[in-house]
Amino acid sequence: VLATDKEAQSTSILLYYKHDPLPFEIRNTQAGYIQNYITTVASMMMNERFRDISQKPDAPFTSAFAYDDNYFIAKTKDAWTVVAGSAEDKIKNALRAIATETERVKQHGFTASEYDRARTNILNGAENAYNNRDKQKNSYYSQKYVRHFTDGEPVPGIEYEYRLLQSVAPQIPVEVVNQAIQQLIGDKNIVLAITGPEKEDLLYPDNEELLQILLTTRNDEVEPYAEETFNRPLIDTPPVAGTLVEARKDEDFDATVWRLSNGVTVILKKTDFKDDQILMAASSHGGTSSYALQDPVNSKMAGQVAPLGGVGDFSLTELPKVLAGKNISISPLLGIMKQGFNGTSSQRDFETLLQLVYLYFTSPRTDQDAFESFLQRAEIQLKNAEAEPSVAFQDTITRKLYHDNPLFDRLKAEDMDKINYGRIMEMFRQSFSNPGSFVFAFVGNIDEEAVKPFILQYLGSIPG
Incomplete structure (x- = not known):
């Protein structure tokens, strides 16, 4: 799908891997909450990879992120969704990059060190919410109630969520997260949408070119993700204190x-x-x-x-x-x-x-x-x-x-x-x-x- 507009300020690529949503009756259970934890932690890890790529010279995209939620605005279908911003002359490069990184996750999953960081950040966020549970704004509760009514999102309360995460998250290994996400990233029901400015001298890739990129990427053998680990302190030698x-x-x-x-x-x-x-x-x-x-x-x-x-x-x-x-x-x-x-x-x-x-x-x-x-x-x-x-x-x-x-x-x-x-x-x-x-x-x-x-x-x- 290609949509252009004369007043559009940027070019966006949206890649949807459609899948069936979690049954409504399961969403409001512990199983539904655990599934939400898995997709959230996977999104955090994927977005960290995209952020690292975007900071490199001549990066294929200006920004990119991934999440799992409703397919567009549908309530009857979900999608693992990858969104990228692109330069007008780098659409094919951007699509190839996000498809390759998605395929890398599908083939090799996430690493233990990535998962440790993401899980730690989620647990830390839950602890912060728990410590400030008596000082939440009204909007926090109203938004929770709306999502509960419209999407069946559970509302067990901050205390329960904190205790559940503290007990469950350490027991979920990275292999379980990888297996769940790899099941969401399928080979069928894939939708590609591109939006951007309408200009006389701007030619967008045709459907055949874009489809060929997706097919080629799917058949490529990509290397596992490798990263440097950091065990050094921010400051090696603390400074001498003032008075x-x-x-x-x-x-x-x-x-x-x-x-x-x-x-x-x-x-x-x-x-x-x-x-x-x-x-x-x-x-x-x-x-x-x-x-x-x-x-x-x-x-x-x-x-x-x-x-x-x-x-x-x-x-x-x-x-x-x-x-x-x-x-x-x-x-x-x-x-x-x-x-x-x-x-x-x-x-x-x-x-x-x-x-x-x-x-x-x-x-x-x-x-x-x-x-x-x-x-x-x-x-x-x-x-x-x-x-x-x-x-x-x-x-x-x-x-x-x-x-x-x-x-x-x-x-x-x-x-x-x-x-x-x-x-x-x-x-x-x-x-x-x-x-x-x-x-x-x-x-x-x-x-x-x-x-x-x-x-x-x-x-x-x-x-x-």
């Missing part, structure tokens, strides 16, 4: 304020909105403002490009594997007016959160392959955006408001050639070179005495 030079109470906000020996200011605000969550926000004034007028393109892209390489010894694709099982997220920020971080962690993983902060200050990593892959994806997205009427409308408003000020102009595909990776990393290092200008605010269920050693060791030791 606390000032502590005071902010009565207006009921918060504790610390100043560390390197000038870092830390604000701690204890709350009970969630039982096992600590939020972090850090900022410092400056940003790329001192470079923006002379170098507007690199200044605009610095916040997106600088984190592409990862930190320390680990690339951006390796970090999720190293951090498997940890309830943690962190995003470095570099805008025109300020730089900083947003992050969150559980109480148990707070030390790891601060280790990552320390590494972003001291050991930001460059990765030329990840940078080239980013440029290719960004160029495709920017070219496709030209077909969107709302983009043209916004461009007109921007010109009227800012009179072609280069700081506010939208980046275009031709601007990608002006991006200098080395220069952006210089901007990042310079922006994060003075820890004494940063204010770190931590909000959540914080035990000040428990977090103090980690704050002194990883924030107080940042050199400036």
Whole structure:
């Protein structure tokens, strides 16, 4: 099936492996819950493989993911579904890549190390939900009830789900997951759909070409998946801790304020909105403002490009594997007016959160392959955006408001050639070179005495 539209901004490939759904009367049982666990963990492993491929230079697709659910919108048929975004001239390459990776799973399954990571992440997510079970939003319950009514999804409650996963997941080996997924990926009832922009000079592959790719891929012998295992710590040698030079109470906000020996200011605000969550926000004034007028393109892209390489010894694709099982997220920020971080962690993983902060200050990593892959994806997205009427409308408003000020102009595909990776990393290092200008605010269920050693060791030791 091919569908095109003049205003379409991207090209998508959808590959459906149709199969019978789980009987309705089984979905609301332990067997149905276990089946859902198996398809969820398989989707996580498949998507990790796709994510690794998309970060390579000249990747065959811009993004890809897989899941098992209803076939399109049908309730009477399910499908193992693989979706990929593609450059207009790489449709056949993208289809061949996702079909090959699907066939690799069908022939060889997933590895034990992949499964260990995915299972650990699922169990960690269940534990986090359990720890915060009394602080769920109403939308969590309403969405559960709707899916229960429309799809027969079980609603046993967070406590029951947590206990069930804790007892069942460790007993399900990777061989069982592989067998279940290999049964879902059949040789019949396969549907291929392609959507994309309608252009006079754009020729899409015909049905025969696409069918031949699927048939050839099915008959190919593909190699088993191989990956590097990571047993190294984020930081080999912990830094020498700084000291606390000032502590005071902010009565207006009921918060504790610390100043560390390197000038870092830390604000701690204890709350009970969630039982096992600590939020972090850090900022410092400056940003790329001192470079923006002379170098507007690199200044605009610095916040997106600088984190592409990862930190320390680990690339951006390796970090999720190293951090498997940890309830943690962190995003470095570099805008025109300020730089900083947003992050969150559980109480148990707070030390790891601060280790990552320390590494972003001291050991930001460059990765030329990840940078080239980013440029290719960004160029495709920017070219496709030209077909969107709302983009043209916004461009007109921007010109009227800012009179072609280069700081506010939208980046275009031709601007990608002006991006200098080395220069952006210089901007990042310079922006994060003075820890004494940063204010770190931590909000959540914080035990000040428990977090103090980690704050002194990883924030107080940042050199400036």
